Amino acid sequence: MNWFVVSVVVSLLSFATAAWLYSWVNKQPSGTKRTQELGTLIRQGASVFLAREYRLLAVFVLIVSGAIILFLPEPIWHGDPMRNVMMAIAYIAGSVFSALAGKVGMAIATIANTKTATAAVENMEKSFMIGFRGGAVMGMAVVGASLLGVTGIVMLTGDVALTLGFSFGASSLALFAKAGGGIFTKTADIAADLVGKVELGIPEDDPRNPAVIADNVGDNVGDVAGMGADLFDSHVASLSAAVVLAVALDGGIGKFTQMVFCYAAAGLFSSIVGVLLANIDKGADPTKALNKLTNVTTAVFVGLTALATVIFDFNWRYWAASILGLGVGVIIGIATDYFTNDTRKPVQDVASASASGPAFTMISGMSYGFLSVFPALIGIAVSALGAFLLTNGIDPTTVTDALFGISMAAVGMLSIVGMIISNDAYGPIVDNARGLVEMADLGEEALRITDELDSAGNTVKAITKGFAISAAGLTVIALLGAFLSEVNAVLQARGMDLIAGFDIMNPLVFFGLIVGSAVPAVFSAMLMLGVNRNAERMVAEIHRQFDEIPGLKEGNPKAKPDYARCIDIATTGALKELIPAGLMAILVTLAVGLIGGIIAIGGFLAGNIVSGLLLALFMSNSGGLWDNAKKYVEAGNCGGKGSEAHKAAVVGDTVGDPFKDTAGPSINTQITVVSLVSSLAAGLFILFSIF
């Protein structure tokens, strides 16, 4: 069985599914003129942002491509110049694929939002299906592109190191897409809330608010395009790490490599099955409907891979490792849910602490956020250790077998990512739809329905976010293995002594460890300060409009706010703020590598992973917790809307916004980028480092 061909076929199948879903969503009615007008504003705003962002990133990609041609994987005067060119091509391909997947996802999401809103006027079921299928287009496009890209490179060139270049392209784009989108969305969200809800006391999606369209655009550029790029990046990285290690084990392309593609194809196929089975009974709970699909996908994956392992005589221990990864991913999702679900103690505690003022919202929320890292970190630690122990000794001469086991656990955890993305992209679509229902005045019933769909989106999102961070964690551990394998390949080629590992007691390793641990903290601080600065600009603009446009505050229907100006501010600010943070992470990596060499980089990556996971989990979970605590109070608990507890909970939610939607999830990508830069620049560090 040639699993390359199967992978290509399954990828094409997922594209076909995406195309069918796209045309189905597109055929649904677009609703009233007002709805369409507003939808067009959002769509245009999103397109403009994406176009400007991609133009900026194109420059970045070109510069990096030039650097790759000169220096990677080896300085051009040392190695084979053609290989450098190929690496640059792989890098460009990775970034283009990522951009395309983001573009497709945005395109459908900004169509699906109006149609979901329109359908909500009639019934919940139709509305749900449009929201879900809209999200699924993104899911199918992203995972199909990832699998096709990696398979294509390995099939066409046989040089697996190039997959790291592809992966680097994907992740450097994701870094900026996530950071830029995250800054955009939270700028708009915070500024809109601050002036609208807090100062003027007008509802969330009131069309008088000049930032309201920017806020809805933000949901798309941050949560759809950014999140898609993020998971594209994780999926590509997990496949690349697994393939690099498999080839090291196989001594060329062989059975282990085939197994990686078999499992990846099975994962995507399972997600296709899950997506196509999507359905909801009349009056059923949308959260349950979404969770059922995840369960179906998981079951199909487990069954298919077991079958393939029997038929094609793969090693059962690797099967067990990937199922372990998947299982732990699900458990971490459940643990995350505990900390962010409003039927549980943490959210309720934070809501009731809010009655004593915002300081207590903050202290208790952060405390639970810190507690919440424990189950996830233990889960990641146990799955990595378990996968290692399961697979160690398959090849008695090396630990590559067991590192490959860890990478298979990551592949297993990410196998259902097609479904995860579908669920995740459903969130911003129905969130947008809710906004449109309110802005276009589509009635109380439609508002109730979209509220219910939105709430399901939030619940599922908390779970998928925990899942995504953990998957990234396991992936970067696998990448650490791939890094070592790459380093030794370079050393061997140069006839130098191989490296066994990175001893913590070696001061260069410890030096790297400490510096690496500081990077995610600084990175997230830079992003949050960027959001702050940008939100301040936006608040000033909203104030200006309310002051200068006569009748706007009073709700005169002839007074039109200047939505475009707010979108422009968010866009310009986001693009200005996104570059320094990303660049800092890359430059510190190069500095550590050129000072302390490969040895320091080993420690640097470990420190980066450890502190990055800690901060990403802390920020995402406390952000989700505050969001839901606010909703819990708004549902009439602890004094309900307008109470002191509510005011405090709103403060918590505002702080949580950049935590959970800007800094937290961007850290993921930061870790992956740093890992890939290290792997790619290994040859450089060996040649030029001071120590």
Place this chain on the structure above:
Amino acid sequence: MNWFVVSVVVSLLSFATAAWLYSWVNKQPSGTKRTQELGTLIRQGASVFLAREYRLLAVFVLIVSGAIILFLPEPIWHGDPMRNVMMAIAYIAGSVFSALAGKVGMAIATIANTKTATAAVENMEKSFMIGFRGGAVMGMAVVGASLLGVTGIVMLTGDVALTLGFSFGASSLALFAKAGGGIFTKTADIAADLVGKVELGIPEDDPRNPAVIADNVGDNVGDVAGMGADLFDSHVASLSAAVVLAVALDGGIGKFTQMVFCYAAAGLFSSIVGVLLANIDKGADPTKALNKLTNVTTAVFVGLTALATVIFDFNWRYWAASILGLGVGVIIGIATDYFTNDTRKPVQDVASASASGPAFTMISGMSYGFLSVFPALIGIAVSALGAFLLTNGIDPTTVTDALFGISMAAVGMLSIVGMIISNDAYGPIVDNARGLVEMADLGEEALRITDELDSAGNTVKAITKGFAISAAGLTVIALLGAFLSEVNAVLQARGMDLIAGFDIMNPLVFFGLIVGSAVPAVFSAMLMLGVNRNAERMVAEIHRQFDEIPGLKEGNPKAKPDYARCIDIATTGALKELIPAGLMAILVTLAVGLIGGIIAIGGFLAGNIVSGLLLALFMSNSGGLWDNAKKYVEAGNCGGKGSEAHKAAVVGDTVGDPFKDTAGPSINTQITVVSLVSSLAAGLFILFSIF
């Protein structure tokens, strides 16, 4: 030259200095009847808390001593039972010394506060001297006890492993003293502010507030006794690590061991000189006066050790390592000052962001807090690496020489700790004095003077806190070296293979690394939730008193609040909340060791250090920043008192309180405890671990 004897002499000299300072302070006038009454209330409250805390800890110490006799350093049925008994005695001695140092510090601080307040009625210079000399009693007592204890053990037994037991006693007491004191002080502070300043709008130290005495007691039990125990612990740990490594290098007690005591004695002697030179010109700036003393101490230490190195032919490279440590400590202090000084951008930015509401206070404060970890972590990384590189190769057969170099950097950094503690304890004394001036109505001029002294205390405190955390960081890195050395001693004694180090690519190490990184997060979360719970109880009590005691709210002089009841709530709550967090840290360490063995513990310690330093620096610095941002606004900037910015800045300050005074500095001690538990239980892990 026998440096043991010199160390003992210098220790006794420091006790003599302490006694002289004590009697000098005691001779100063105690002021009005009202001042004395209030002072007595504070003193009694502090004594009651300390007595109850020590009684609880005595039980804990006894239980642990029992466990030590049974299991440490080797299970009693394996090794030499007498050695286990000696270890238990060393452990008890460490905890008793720590308790005594805390007790002495408290005793003088609660006398010095009334006298400082009384002197402030006349002039600033006298008031300053009483505050400083009161603090210096603590500084002299703590460092003298540390040096005497460690020297005594090595002199009397020659068994350096026992110093780790002594150190464990010191740090397990510090863990609880710091955590318990931290919970007490912030419970009282937050509850007093919340009801007093925020709800009722009465001034900070208004005697009507039932929690006001508890608040002043808190400054003593948290910032004096807790901080003293913390730095006692760091100083003992740095000496122990250095001595263990020195003996490993010397192959017994020899020249390296002598050098450790020479340098430690020189450090203490320099601090004595600095303390005795304390003076302030009329109208001079108290901050500058304090900083000048630190500079004098540093210069004397550098000169003395250089001289000793020439005369006694010590190795210059170790001298360079300790000066490097000291120099980096000073630089980190300056960097910390940048992030918390109200003449700099971060504090001013946070103050101006506060005008947009508390959410922006939080986001910007946390962002700067995350940024602030960078210079400190780089400093620690560079000093560890620098010390290693300076001293590697002195003994070509081992890296113990270079690990010893790192430990000498820690000894150097902590050499001036006598002065650091003196400066640090000055803070709560003048803070208390300020409260007494207000409560006892000693006049505007006295209030202005104590405000000025208090502000100097805060500035100096930010610097010393950054210094203390960094010193602890370097110390635990040295302890990691000591741990490896202990492990190999045990392995050698059993005829087993020695361990070279802890390879990050070993999945057991990685497992430990991730679990270790989670511990400080969970630990600090538990403490902060404890503060929250306890503050809620206290708020309820204050409300009750205002409701039930007639005339209290209106300020009727006959209405007496029940201060004792508030002190009791803070005490009971703190004791109840302090045990679980400390126990969690110890139990997770034992669990990881018994599951993954020595190898996993190596990773665990590294992960614990890295994430602990990150979180401790983040919390301490952002807490300090918020405190000063509030003061900056209160000084009339960004709208001044009563403005929106002020309200928001108060929220920031309240969140910062448990950050900087409970969780942040306790993490230090948590790391040290975990390191020492690991070293002591190494034999156990080797025997009984699963993997």
